[in-house]
Amino acid sequence: MIFFPRFKIRTAYLFIFILIFCVSWGQPQTQKTLTFEDIMRFKEIRNPGISDDGQIVVYGTQPGRGDGDAFIHNLKSGKTFRIERGSRPVISNNSLWVGLTVPPKTVDLANAKKDKPKQSMALVFTQTGEVDIFENVDRFELSEDSKWLAFKLFVDETKPKEAPAEPAGEKTPIKPGDKPQRNTGTTLVLRNLETGESSKIFYVLSFTLDKASKYLVYSIANPNGSENGLYYMELSEADMSQGTILKEMNAEFSNLVWTDTGSRLAFLVKRTSSEGPDLMSLQIWEGTAKRLIEAVTSHAAPKGWMIPDNNRISWTPDGSRLFFGFKPEEFRDEIPKDEEKVLIQEADLFDREKILAERGVDIWHWNDPLIIPSQKVQWPRKKNQTYLAVFDMSSQKFTQLADEDIPEVRPTDNPNYSLGFSEIPYQKEITWYGNVQDVYTVRLKDGKKHKIVSRLEDQAILSPSGRFVVYFKDKHWNLYNIESQTILNLTEKLDVPFYDEDNDRPQNASSYRISGWIKEDKAVLLYDKFDIWRFSTKDGQAVNLTGGEGRKNQLTFRTLQLDSDLSFFEDNERLYLSSYSNLEKNFGFYSCRADRSGVEKLLEENKRFGFLSKAKNADTVMYTREDFEEFPDIWTNNMEFTAAQKISEVNPQIKDFAWGKAELVEWSSADGYPLQGVLIKPANYEPGKRYPVIVYYYRFFSQRLYELTRWL
Numbered sequence: 001m002i003f004f005p006r007f008k009i010r011t012a013y014l015f016i017f018i019l020i021f022c023v024s025w026g027q028p029q030t031q032k033t034l035t036f037e038d039i040m041r042f043k044e045i046r047n048p049g050i051s052d053d054g055q056i057v058v059y060g061t062q063p064g065r066g067d068g069d070a071f072i073h074n075l076k077s078g079k080t081f082r083i084e085r086g087s088r089p090v091i092s093n094n095s096l097w098v099g100l101t102v103p104p105k106t107v108d109l110a111n112a113k114k115d116k117p118k119q120s121m122a123l124v125f126t127q128t129g130e131v132d133i134f135e136n137v138d139r140f141e142l143s144e145d146s147k148w149l150a151f152k153l154f155v156d157e158t159k160p161k162e163a164p165a166e167p168a169g170e171k172t173p174i175k176p177g178d179k180p181q182r183n184t185g186t187t188l189v190l191r192n193l194e195t196g197e198s199s200k201i202f203y204v205l206s207f208t209l210d211k212a213s214k215y216l217v218y219s220i221a222n223p224n225g226s227e228n229g230l231y232y233m234e235l236s237e238a239d240m241s242q243g244t245i246l247k248e249m250n251a252e253f254s255n256l257v258w259t260d261t262g263s264r265l266a267f268l269v270k271r272t273s274s275e276g277p278d279l280m281s282l283q284i285w286e287g288t289a290k291r292l293i294e295a296v297t298s299h300a301a302p303k304g305w306m307i308p309d310n311n312r313i314s315w316t317p318d319g320s321r322l323f324f325g326f327k328p329e330e331f332r333d334e335i336p337k338d339e340e341k342v343l344i345q346e347a348d349l350f351d352r353e354k355i356l357a358e359r360g361v362d363i364w365h366w367n368d369p370l371i372i373p374s375q376k377v378q379w380p381r382k383k384n385q386t387y388l389a390v391f392d393m394s395s396q397k398f399t400q401l402a403d404e405d406i407p408e409v410r411p412t413d414n415p416n417y418s419l420g421f422s423e424i425p426y427q428k429e430i431t432w433y434g435n436v437q438d439v440y441t442v443r444l445k446d447g448k449k450h451k452i453v454s455r456l457e458d459q460a461i462l463s464p465s466g467r468f469v470v471y472f473k474d475k476h477w478n479l480y481n482i483e484s485q486t487i488l489n490l491t492e493k494l495d496v497p498f499y500d501e502d503n504d505r506p507q508n509a510s511s512y513r514i515s516g517w518i519k520e521d522k523a524v525l526l527y528d529k530f531d532i533w534r535f536s537t538k539d540g541q542a543v544n545l546t547g548g549e550g551r552k553n554q555l556t557f558r559t560l561q562l563d564s565d566l567s568f569f570e571d572n573e574r575l576y577l578s579s580y581s582n583l584e585k586n587f588g589f590y591s592c593r594a595d596r597s598g599v600e601k602l603l604e605e606n607k608r609f610g611f612l613s614k615a616k617n618a619d620t621v622m623y624t625r626e627d628f629e630e631f632p633d634i635w636t637n638n639m640e641f642t643a644a645q646k647i648s649e650v651n652p653q654i655k656d657f658a659w660g661k662a663e664l665v666e667w668s669s670a671d672g673y674p675l676q677g678v679l680i681k682p683a684n685y686e687p688g689k690r691y692p693v694i695v696y697y698y699r700f701f702s703q704r705l706y707e708l709t710r711w712l
Contacts (some may be wrong), residue, residue, distance in 0.1 A: 001457030007313070010126055031658040032656055034660065039064065040063060040065045040066075040459070040603060041063050042063065042653075043062060043651055044650075045059050045060070045632070045633075045634065046087065046336070047088050048613075048622065048634055049091055050612075051091045052093055052616040054617075054619075054620030054636075055617030056072065056077050056126050057088035058072050059071060059089070060087040060089065060100075060633060066106050067085045067105055068085065069086060069089060070083040070089050071648065072098050072126060072129075073648075074126055077127070079129065081124060083102070083131065085104075086100040087100060087102070087103060088101045088102050088333070093145070093146050094146035096146060097125060097126065097193060098124045098126055099123055099140050099149065100121065100122045101137075102119060102120040102133065102185075104116075105689055118135075118136045118154045120135050121133070121134045121151055123191075132448050134189070135155060135682070137154070138152045138186070141208070142209075143209045143235070144209070147192065148235060148351055149193055150190050150191075150209060152187070152189075152207060153186045154186060158690075184221055184222065185205035185219070186222040187204065188207055189217055190216060192350060198696050202222075203220050203223075205253070205254070206219045206253065207219070209235075209258055210258045210287065212263050213362070213657070214235060214287060215233065215265075215287050216233040216235055217285075219253035219254070219256070228248060228250055228251050229244055229245070229251070229253070230245040230285075231243065231247075232244075232285075243290070246283070248269070249604050251270060252270040253268070254267065254401070255313050257314065258315075260315065260318075261288075261319060263286075263287035264285070266282065266295075266324075267285070268283075268307050268309055277332055279307055280306065281295075281297045282297075282307060284393075295396075300398075300632070301326060302326065304330075305326040305328060305329060306326065306332060307326060308327040311386055316412075316413050317413055317416075321444070322390065323390050324386075325388055326386065326387050326391065326400060327387065328387075330384075331384075331385075332515075346460055370431065374431065378473075382651065385402070387402035387407060390411075392445070396449065399444065399446060400590075401444070402420065406422045406442075406449060407421075409421075412462060413464065414466030415466070416443065417441050417442065417443055418462065419442065419469065420440035420441070420442045421437045421438070421460075422437055422438050423436060433459065434507050435457060436456070437455075438453070439453045440484055450485075452471075453471055453480070457473075457510075458471070458472035458473065458510055458511050459472050459511060463521040463537070464567040465520060465551070467481070468480060468481060468482065470524050470526075475509060476492050476498065476621055477489075477491045477511070477526055481537075490524075490526070490535045490540050494542060496531075498512060498528050499511060499512075500529075501529050512529060513528075514526055514527070514543060515558070515559045515568070516559065516569055517567070517568055518571055519568045519570055520568075521537055524537060525534055525594075526544070528551070531548060532544075532546050532558075532575075533591070534595075545592050545593070545597060546597075546598075546599045547598045549599050553581075554582040555579050555580065555582070556579065556580045556582060557577045557578070559576070560611050562576060572594060573593070576589065576591050576602075577589065577599070578590075580703070586604065586605065587608045587706070588601065588609065589602045589604070589641055590602055590604075602640060602641040607630070608632070610623055612621045619639040619640065621638075622634060622635070627706040628707065628708055629659050629662075629706065630654075631651045633649060634646075659683060660683050660685070662678055662681075663678070664676060664678060664679075676702045677703070678705050
């Protein structure tokens with residue numbers, strides 16, 4: 001098998017990839033020829049994770065066809081546990097437990113006609129590998145203090161309904177003939193991981209554990225709606241006392257979202273009505289004070305707008321503001337009517353009137369903002385779109401931020417500004433030109449908008465403190481100061497391009513994107529093709545943090561995100577980098593400092609490395625390593641990359657096959673440009689012998705020299 005991608009070293013706008021596939025002739029008898037069935041049995045790694053203390057590594061494996069497995073590696077004891085059909089593993093914060101979803105067997109799903117088997121859940125004790133299996137589990141949560149497991153079961157219509165729970169408050173008797181509500185809850189199981197004891201709560205529609213592990217909050221929806229309400233259980237109390245947050249006949253409680261600190265819960269309440277549309281309200285429960293706040297009601301929504309139940313609710317990290325969405329009244333969801341199905345008779349297949357009754361017509365107009373095919377594709381998104389608003393806890397008021405003129409406003413952590421985006425003025429143009437939009441600052445306290453740039457085709461990023469916006473336009477990065485409303489061109493005085501040097505598309509060259517910000521908005525980090533630059537937000541002064549080593553050696557450096565919870569780098573932080581050699585096609589890891597110039601090599605081999613994550617409280621990183629003959633298994637290492645340890649062995653059968661070799665080749669094009677490609681030879685390749693070939697050419701693919709998975 002041979003593969004040639006073209007690589008442009010100087011200036012060229014033609015990129016060619018050639019693939020030559022050869023039959024594995026003459027391979028040794030001890031190795032097998034790869035078949036289609038063999039390919040389907042190769043597995044990929046899914047959902048890898050590492051515990052906070054760096055001692056537990058988990059991941060799932062999935063073949064092309066059939067059932068996968070999950071693996072748990074205890075690095076301290078050296079033990080490995082395999083969970084049959086396990087997937088999506090979640091590690092408890094104390095590293096003692098792993099919860100996993102266990103899908104049904106593939107063959108059972110394929111054979112089931114009506115009643116499809118449901119997924120289960122596995123709970124594994126990581127010190128011994130002891131496994132508990134719970135059947136028919138819809139979803140589960142582990143508490144932040146690692147003491148509790150809560151999981152909710154699927155609806156099981158083959159069994160009689162269980163009696164409702166006994167949350168606080170008096171019971172409303174269920175009367176014969178009461179009209180059933182739309183949704184009915186199922187059983188919630190709460191398990192104490194320290195004692196192994198479990199308790200059940202019936203007719204639970206939704207549930208959530210707070211970040212402080214003080215409360216379990218759950219909504220009840222029983223068959224006739226008499227006990228519908230939102231209730232809490234105090235996990236931190238010895239008697240685990242229960243209480244009522246809000247109880248209301250036939251109401252539904254959803255979108256339960258906790259703050260990161262302070263045990264403050266936001267949720268939506270839907271009140272059904274037989275005489276009109278459902279009424280929604282946004283409410284907040286303060287767990288510490290046991291206080292309920294009705295933040296936004298349906299009647300308080302702006303004219304022509306409503307609160308949809310299909311909403312996106314999120315808190316700022318400090319819990320001071322709550323983001324949610326409004327929706328235009330015209331897109332209110334209609335309750336589907338129960339209509340009797342009309343059976344089709346054979347004669348109906350030829351009935352002209354019945355055939356014509358199903359006809360449809362698309363009305364086109366030359367002045368439509370979007371062409372009809374695009375309208376059809378975007379209609380489901382448009383009718384379900386929510387428009388951002390924010391509720392401020394200090395003022396106890398909400399502000400609508402997005403509207404139909406500026407439909408996209410992004411949630412932000414800072415207390416002052418967000419960014420708004422609108423492509424509405426350019427909808428006709430977008431059809432044939434590409435993405436174009438206007439960018440606005442949006443003041444959170446009153447929703448006031450100010451346009452900062454028109455016809456933007458690239459990125460615009462708000463700084464973490466909300467003081468600056470950096471955006472890319474006309475081949476340069478610009479810094480907008482929100483307070484002074486001034487613009488500083490950061491890159492125009494540098495002789496290094498910050499636009500895509502290899503752009504060969506009929507559109508403006510894009511940027512190489514942003515790396516991040518320095519704490520307190522002190523500086524912004526930007527990429528060119530090879531290096532990482534720091535620009536002061538005070539005066540635009542530029543420092544090449546990688547010292548120009550990237551461009552000098554044709555290495556592309558990019559920062560690694562070690563902590564997804566942080567939105568900035570410390571001023572003198574040690575930054576960890578990935579590296580890619582544009583000439584040799586291999587990868588590595590480097591480091592540099594955020595406040596000075598220069599790089600340090602940590603690990604570089606003729607391999608492809610893929611960074612996965614870092615342990616939260618330990619100096620342990622997890623990554624994959626591969627080449628054309630090595631599957632990208634999981635490895636761990638320390639922060640100096642001097643203690644590499646291979647963790648997984650997902651496809652050991654690869655050694656049984658006549659795999660072949662991959663090598664980098666170079667030549668010059670007819671117009672004199674130096675080119676590179678990948679030549680993949682079959683096993684037992686004989687120089688001088690003629691082989692059948694397949695030629696595959698495209699843009700950039702020579703970076704696949706050290707890849708295995710793309711060939712499977």
